[in-house]
Amino acid sequence: MITKFIKDIFSEKTDEFIFYSSTGEDLYLDKEAGLYIHIPFCKSMCPYCPYYKVFYNKELSQRFKSSLISEIKEYSKKLGKKYFTSLYIGGGTPTLLIEDLEIILKEIRNCFELNEIIAIETTPGDITRDKINILKDIGINYISLGVQSFQQKYLTLIGRNYTSDRAINAVKLLKDRDFDTFNIDLIFAYPGENLPELLKDLQTTVSFSPDQITCYPLFTFPYSTIGKYKKIKKLKMPSHFVRRKMYYLIHDFLEEHGYKRSSVWSFNRKKTKPYSSVTRDYYIGFGPSAASYTGKGFYFNTFSIDEYLKTVKQRKPIASEMKVSKKMEKLFWLYWRLYETVIPIKRYKKSFGEDIYADFGMVLRTIKAFGFVQSEDDGSIVLNKRGCLWIHLAQNYFALNYVSKIWSAFQKNPWPGRIKL
Secondary structure, three states: OHHHHHHHHHOOOOOOOEEEEOOOOOOOOOOOEEEEEEEOEEOOOOOOOOOOOEEOOHHHHHHHHHHHHHHHHHHHHHHOOOEEEEEEEEEOOHHHHHHHHHHHHHHHHHHOEEOOOEEEEEOOOOOOHHHHHHHHHOOOOEEEEEEEOOOHHHHHHOOOOOOHHHHHHHHHHHHHOOOOEEEEEEEEOOOOOOHHHHHHHHHHHHOOOOOEEEEEEOOOOOOOHHHHHHHHHOOOOOOHHHHHHHHHHHHHHHHHOOEEEOOOOEEEEOOOOOOOOOOOOOEEEEOOOOEEEOOOEEEEEOOOHHHHHHHHOOOOOEEEEEEOOHHHHHHHHHHHHHHHOEEEHHHHHHHHOOOHHHHHHHHHHHHHHOOOEEEEOOOEEEEOHHHHHHHHHHHHHHHHHHHHHHHHHHHHOOOOOOEEO
């Protein structure tokens, strides 16, 4: 009922919130946007990870590389030598294809104009000094290391294939190479985790002075391994009361140690640019399960690497599309600004030519009435930590619920047809 109520208020009457089968023939992008590449290969299947992935296989990875390049070329035919603001490479574990990344980046640069922001994620189990040197040589300047925890019992719980000592060594290697932004990912709200254990992870992390620290709660998507395990074994997660204490601990501790909040989950040192693969307004995605968003449509590639390899030979590997109205486009924009915890009022006017209070005055007045605002002026509205906590809860309830529906459908069928959100 709550979801329907919110849809009715903030969307057009014609908005269906339904993905339909699509080949993506109508996909066109006339806005400033970023690029994303999804490399689905991993050497271990972490049970908490919701993203599409397959076990690494050298022969399969080479077929994937060829298909990925074909997909990139297919888009360049329609978009031309378009300028893109950034490139994020995720997975999976993208550095498993370290020898192929130079070829892939060369093709991206041949087909498009690209800003200097080129980012990649990796794990302590796959990063080495030689790989770091290659990443620097080919122009990667933003990097995120998925440490998740420096405590062995939690690494074991979530199936990470490295030790806490290996994680510490990986952090030291990356710190030595001076990336523009070096982010460390941590997970909190593990089953049985307490505040002193979380504090210990935070203390270890800040001792390395990374440019950015990102802290996610342990999400338990129902189709993920840990989600199924929770259902079967009645895995007990921390209560909302404990999670709130954890979130406030993270917020206060990192601000006390010189970090400034840059999103609901992320905190940056001063003068460092945030590493974020999700807050671009518009983007084109390559690879199986990658999404594209143009402001007029939301598209998903098939989640099957076998189907991806077959389809790229003939057309774009898009499987599903949801039409986006102008009002829904504005709502998406507002959602990601709330995620960033700053609503730039003037930027809304510049982007849409309208007053944000005319479109979303009720939302803005509500968050102020609930005491979620830290400061406000003519240029922006900044959330406080209480507001950030509630955005986190709303994200869990709404956005992750939608993601779960979409990805669950693709788990069952690589060409799922109709998906109602």
